[in-house]
Amino acid sequence: MKFAYDLHIHSVLSPCGDEDMTPNNIVNMALLKGLDIIAVTDHNSAKNLPAVLEVGKRNGLMVIPGIEVQTKEEVHIVCFFKNLQNALKLDEIIYNCLPDIPNKEEVFGRQLIMNSNDEIIGKIEKLLISSCSLSVNDVFILTRGLGGICIPAHVDRPAYSMTSNLGFIPNSLNVKTVEFSKKDSPESIISKYPFLKKYNYIVSSDAHYLWDISEREYFLEMEYLSFTNLINILCPN
Structure with missing residues (x-):
């Protein structure tokens, strides 16, 4: 079966996220747009995931716990987890x-x-769009140790991507899938960066505003919706 996805969405926790990006607004907009699975991936934090996951469960939308980590190399990596607990464990490490x-x-x-x-219950004082002291390699090791997976974010962008900041994707990371942004077609991105044709890719919105959340336009083929099936697609053996 084909399931419509958007695996890179920011909430009001990200300082650059619009204040309309509340848990209920995100889930309801995703449903209005016909999505089957989303991931909320705030900058360097997972603290809005408890609310978003609860709202998703209440409304029948699968929400993957995620974090967009900014490494010490200023590379963005989206990390996905099977459960909230492990996402919050990485959250604590990153915050420190x-x-x-x-x-x-x-x-x-x-x-x-x-x-x-959608009630405000707290604020984070540290600036979340700072680079943490973890390296790209550190983030991959920590995430995989917590049963999660890492996807290099928006590799076609001229900043905050593995392509722009490192100039390559290290073989030692064993990356299978990368993320393309929506500004160009996958064909034009691969034409510009030919080395990316060896990787599978997903296309996500990196939405900071409700209207940026993807329509029902990008699909993953799975027998049924589950984190295990998602791992098998994004990180095949």
Whole structure:
């Protein structure tokens, strides 16, 4: 069966995320657009995942726990987990590896933690769009140790990508799938970066606004929706 997906969405926790990106708004917009599976991947944090997962479960939408990590090389990696607990374990590690730079709300926006009723229950004080002290290799090792998978994010972009900042994808990472952004067609991206043709790819929105969430346009072929099936597609043996 084919399932429509968007595996890179930000909530109000990301300082650059619009304040309409609440748990209920994200889930309801995804349903309105006909999506079957989404991942919420806030910058360097998983603290809005409890609310989003609860709302998704309540409304019959599969939500994958995720985090978009910014490594010390300023490379963005989206990390997906089978369960909330392991995502929160990486969240704690990342937070302790972030520099003590306070968020300036008037410049970057608020970093809001919400409950499943879209009520504000807290804020994160450290600036989440800083680079943590973990390397690309560290993030892959930690994520896999927690039973998760790593996907190099928006590899076609000229900044904050493995392609732009490292110039290559290290073979030692054993990457099977990369993420393309929606600004260009996959064909034009591969034409620009021929070495990417060896990888499988997904196309996600990196949505910071509700209207940016993908339509029912990108699909994954699975027998049924499960994290195990997702791993088998994104990280085949």
